[in-house]
Amino acid sequence: MVTIQDTELKEGIQEAIERAKSLSKPVLVSEVQKINHIDPLSFYAAGKSRFFGERFFWKDPSGETYIIGLGICKQIQSDQSTGRFNHVEKEWKRFINNSIIFNPYDKNATGPVMFGGFSFDPLKRKTKLWSKYSDSLFHVPTYMYSEMNGQAFLTTNVVCTQHDGDSLFEKIVAERGMIMASISDYHPENANTLQEEADINPEKWMETVDAVVDELKSGSLKKVVLARESRLIYDKPIEIERVLWNLMEMQRESFIFAFESNGDCFIGASPERLIKKYGENVFTTCLAGSIPRGKTAEDDHILGDALLHDQKNLTEHQYVVDMIKEAMEESCSEVELPDEPQLMKMRDIQHLYTPVIGKTKRDASLLALVDRLHPTPALGGLPKREAVEKIREVEELDRGFYAAPLGWMDFRGNGEYAVAIRSGLIQGNEASLFAGCGVVQDSNAESEYQETKIKFRPMLTALGGYEK
Numbered sequence: 001m002v003t004i005q006d007t008e009l010k011e012g013i014q015e016a017i018e019r020a021k022s023l024s025k026p027v028l029v030s031e032v033q034k035i036n037h038i039d040p041l042s043f044y045a046a047g048k049s050r051f052f053g054e055r056f057f058w059k060d061p062s063g064e065t066y067i068i069g070l071g072i073c074k075q076i077q078s079d080q081s082t083g084r085f086n087h088v089e090k091e092w093k094r095f096i097n098n099s100i101i102f103n104p105y106d107k108n109a110t111g112p113v114m115f116g117g118f119s120f121d122p123l124k125r126k127t128k129l130w131s132k133y134s135d136s137l138f139h140v141p142t143y144m145y146s147e148m149n150g151q152a153f154l155t156t157n158v159v160c161t162q163h164d165g166d167s168l169f170e171k172i173v174a175e176r177g178m179i180m181a182s183i184s185d186y187h188p189e190n191a192n193t194l195q196e197e198a199d200i201n202p203e204k205w206m207e208t209v210d211a212v213v214d215e216l217k218s219g220s221l222k223k224v225v226l227a228r229e230s231r232l233i234y235d236k237p238i239e240i241e242r243v244l245w246n247l248m249e250m251q252r253e254s255f256i257f258a259f260e261s262n263g264d265c266f267i268g269a270s271p272e273r274l275i276k277k278y279g280e281n282v283f284t285t286c287l288a289g290s291i292p293r294g295k296t297a298e299d300d301h302i303l304g305d306a307l308l309h310d311q312k313n314l315t316e317h318q319y320v321v322d323m324i325k326e327a328m329e330e331s332c333s334e335v336e337l338p339d340e341p342q343l344m345k346m347r348d349i350q351h352l353y354t355p356v357i358g359k360t361k362r363d364a365s366l367l368a369l370v371d372r373l374h375p376t377p378a379l380g381g382l383p384k385r386e387a388v389e390k391i392r393e394v395e396e397l398d399r400g401f402y403a404a405p406l407g408w409m410d411f412r413g414n415g416e417y418a419v420a421i422r423s424g425l426i427q428g429n430e431a432s433l434f435a436g437c438g439v440v441q442d443s444n445a446e447s448e449y450q451e452t453k454i455k456f457r458p459m460l461t462a463l464g465g466y467e468k
């Protein structure tokens with residue numbers, strides 16, 4: 001591991017300490033090394049004893065991008081409700097402004113990266129379920145493995161203060177050496193046994209769906225996404241690595257993520273991109289309207305075809321397209337999207353899907369786009385503000401980070417956010433799973449309930465609790 005760049009890290013740390021003295025504030029040094037490929041999950045697992053509660057894992061659906069972070073060199077958090085996206089972006093810029101970055105590679109997700117997300121609705125009454133996550137929470141990792149189009153990089157981030165000395169460099173190099181030496185191929189061991197599964201108040205949830213359908217028929221609201229929770233209890237602490245392993249095996253076409261905070265872990269496999277921004281190119285997704293997968297290829301085709309022609313689902317989908325198109329046209333000089341939805345087939349479910357691409361106007365930053373889009377009518381409803389207010393009023397669930405933007409942004413302003421659905425919060429040997437669905441005028445409470453059951457499956461199967 002000793003390379004010429006370690007000289008850079010050493011000198012960078014010395015320079016940063018001097019800079020921290022003159023500025024009277026901490027200064028970041030970030031060093032990027034190109035390394036041989038490492039199995040991303042093995043890197044994550046190597047941080048288990050030293051960094052438990054301070055790790056994250058990210059894979060995009062194409063498998064082109066993996067980002068795994070160990071340790072926290074900087075946390076950006078806030079419980080502020082208005083202007084939170086802008087606030088985080090400002091904090092991020094302020095943090096990297098005076099930093100010293102050794103990164104000769106023109107690759108996204110190398111060098112300083114912040115990973116994290118936002119709660120769905122900062123105005124919702126908080127329960128203790130999400131006490132480990134503030135409304136905006138981002139971590140800048142100390143050690144980060146990233147893979148972009150098959151090339152692998154190791155970033156080391158060190159925050160230096162005016163009180164640090166030369167020993168900081170020795171400490172970091174020793175710790176990094178220990179992590180790298182301890183990486184061994186991860187294989188899951190004993191599965192957990194599910195002891196108790198409690199759907200939280202399904203009857204009440206269906207009554208709420210009925211009540212909202214009545215309102216949709218009479219008022220100005222067109223769509224409200226209603227979600228519910230299932231609480232699982234296992235015989236022993238849930239091994240996050242094993243859940244990730246299962247998700248990677250079974251949900252290849254999804255974003256796969258884990259975000260640890262103070263011992264809890266928010267984890268999932270979402271098919272839905274909120275926004276990706278690489279330079280001026282932006283990509284977003286309209287995903288709404290669902291039907292099960294068929295047991296045979298023929299069944300599956302018949303179901304898919306039925307979805308493509310089902311008026312209730314087409315309406316549910318179209319609300320999302322209209323809103324996203326409008327938002328993108330405001331922020332972009334060019335926007336392209338197909339006229340008709342296509343099918344996105346995941347392991348457990350198929351959806352109506354319309355991809356959207358655009359080119360941003362010069363001033364549109366990634367988090368400004370997140371601000372503009374969240375929540376789309378696939379997670380909130382239409383009109384946006386009224387729908388979020390309705391959810392706040394009638395939904396029992398504390399959504400926390402469920403259905404909200406989760407992802408990364410690098411020091412160049414590039415990054416990607418998924419909508420964190422098909423997800424759960426792991427707390428020791430317990431887990432809460434979340435699933436929701438788009439309620440429109442033609443919704444039927446029983447079939448929406450069945451739809452949420454299917455949406456629990458990716459996480460339930462990965463945790464060990466549902467055999468297909």
Ligand SMILES: C=C(O[C@H]1C=CC=C(C(=O)O)[C@@H]1O)C(=O)O
Nearest residue numbers: 288289290378421435436437438
């Ligand atoms: C809100 C969820 O899914 C959304 C994404 C795709 C399809 C949806 C639907 O058909 O209702 C939902 O809008 C969820 O999985 O919890």
Ligand SMILES: [Mg+2]
Nearest residue numbers: 289290437438
């Ligand atoms: Mg639906």
